[in-house]
Amino acid sequence: MxxxxxxxxxxxxxxxxxxxxxxxxxxxxxxxxPDQQLPIYEATDARRAGGTMQIGG
Structure with missing residues (x-):
């Protein structure tokens, strides 16, 4: 079989x-x-205030 x-x-x-x-x-x-991006949540996105996405930045 x-x-x-x-x-x-x-x-x-x-x-x-x-x-x-x-x-x-x-x-x-x-x-x-390649066409996918990481989700960015506007309320917690540190870049809104000119910061970087790195810890301690």
């Missing part, structure tokens, strides 16, 4: 995927996408 999961297992995994762990986790690209 093959190592392919049964039809019932594939349907169950489609509806409710099994939890990931270190051994079963799929590789993901590192870093954020």
């Amino acid at each position: 093959t190592d392919r999961p049964t039809l019932w297992t594939r349907i169950r995994n489609l509806i409710s995927p099994p939890p990931e762990n270190y051994d079963t986790r799929k590789a993901r690209p590192s870093g954020a996408a």
Whole structure:
């Protein structure tokens, strides 16, 4: 037989995927996408007052 999961297992995994762990986790690209930016919250953004985003700046 093959190592392919049964039809019932594939349907169950489609509806409710099994939890990931270190051994079963799929590789993901590192870093954020180039078009994504970090969220900036205007109320707490230190740059509003001319400061920098660095701690102690």
